Amino acid sequence: MKKYIYFVFILVLNSCGSQVVSTPKNEITNTKKTHNEILVHGIDRCLSYGRRTKGTFGFVNTEGKELFGKTFRNCSNFFGNYANVYKDSAFGYVDRKGNVKLFPAYDIVYWYTDSIGYAAKNNKLGLINREGKLKTDIEYDDIQFSDESYFTLKKNNKWFIVDGNGKKILHDSIHLKASFVYDGNAIYLDIIDADTKQGIVSMNGEIIVKAKYDEVTGYFSNGFMHVTNENKSGFVNKKGEEVIPLIYDQLSYDFKENLTAAKKNGKWGFINAKNEVVIDFEYDQITQFSEGLAMVTKKGKAGYINSAGEIIIPINLKSTWRGDFSEKLAVFKSSNGKYGYIDKNGKTVIAPIYDSALAFKNGFAYVKVNGSAGFIDKKGAFAVDPKYYEVWSIQEGISRYFIK
Known part of the structure; x- marks a missing residue:
């Protein structure tokens, strides 16, 4: 099983984003996932396989109240109305009312945002619904799934895509990469002059981007797809046309506020969708734009610029790559190595007293102090101690926690 987990983990690092899920009536619907959210989920999926023998997991709300009167040996975040759990030597799930359903007949069960997940038995996998009914035989070597009700499965060293009922979507002649389906598209492979190349195929079998690239990220951003050949990056559109030539050492995988970060000759800048250089290549590192600002660094110091390239917050902050603005605040690192939050004028709003800190989301931010983690509100008060x-x-409204 350890070998299997490691294999899935490696695949996760190359996976892409996903889309809105069709949910049963009265179930919480999911918003469109970002590329990073899917990667985090995939890594977390691997971690959730572990049967922890020390420590406990549980759930807490934004008022700091621990929920359900239950703890677990392991669990995932909530995806819609359910979270995956491991308890009493069995995998299953808990709903938002605290009802737990376990499936001891299987080695592992796991769901993401869809009502169809997978079950594992003796290192083989199959699709399963919430009631525990198998939708396919347990005969597959691996499964990747998105929240578009498509599943990428592996059997006899070949990947293929099925729907939630196990019906095969694409013809056997199409060779697929182990990746998520995103916006109804998937990465496919072809052998060109003895080299394996990647392209994009739709769920109806239409070739969107011909397989001629060393790497394709697997999702369109503003109609553009990131591609790489011979360590040079560019973008193609949904007609397969190279709209951004493959001349850059690195490119961000998407466009934010009509710009994307690009690296050329060892320095970073920004280009637009017309391949025009909007901000010169002069920075050691940069982040994508968020809420009108992007963090840039020179000689180990960080600051912020606007989309015109003007310096809005002077480049004199200690560099930290947690610095995207979210809900009008950004994490910064002080000279004493502690983290706090600044506003868009560079003014300290929450003092740097934390050992670790992440961006605000829905009014709360993760922080760690003296080795323990919780959440603060925008006044710096602890919502979760x-x-x-x-x-x-x-x-x-719900977070999971772990106590050693």
């Missing part, structure tokens, strides 16, 4: 070894992002 820092008494946990670890907490995870709040999703629809």
Whole structure:
């Protein structure tokens, strides 16, 4: 099983984003996931396989109240109305009312945002619904799934895509990469002059981007897809046309505020969708734009620029890559190595007293102090006291926690 987990983990690092899920009536619907959210989920999926023998997991709300009167040996975040759990030597799930359903007949069960998940038995997998009914035989070597009701499965060293009823979507002649389906598209492979190349195919079998690239990220951003050949990056559109030539050392995978970060000759700048250089290549590192500002660094110091390239917050902050603006605040690192929050004028709003800190989301931010984690509000007051070894992002009012 350890070998299997490691294999899935490696695949996750190359996976892409996903889309809105069709949900049963009265179930919480999901918003469109970002690329990073899907990667985090995928890594967390691997971690959730572990049958922890020390410590406990549980759930806490934004008022600091621990929920359900239950703890678990392991669990995932809530995806919609359910979270995956491991308890009493069995995997299953808990709903938002605290009802737990376990499936001891299987080695592992796991769901993401869809009502169809997978079950594992003796290192083989199949699709399963919430009631525990198998939708396919347990005969597959691996499964990747998105929240578009498509599943990428592996059998006999070949990947293929099925729907929630196990019906095969694409013809066997199309060779697929182990990746998520995103916006109804998937990465496919072809052998060109003895080299394996990647392209994009739709769920109806239409070739969107011909397989001629060393790497394709697997999702369109503003109609553009990131592609790489011979360590040079560019973008193609949905007609397969190279709208941004493959001349850059690195490119961000998407466009934010009509710009994307690009690296050329060892320095970073920004280009637009017309391949025009909007901000010169002069920075050591940069982040994508968020709320009108992007963090840039020179000689180990960080500051912020606007989309015209004007310096809005002077480049004299200690560099930290947690610095995207979210809900009008950004994390910064002080000279004493502690983290706090600044506003868009560079003014300190929440003092740097934390050992670790992440961006605000839905009015709350993760922080860690004296080795313990919790959540603060925008006034710096603790909404969830820092008494946990670890907490995870709040999703629809609930976070999971871990205590050693």
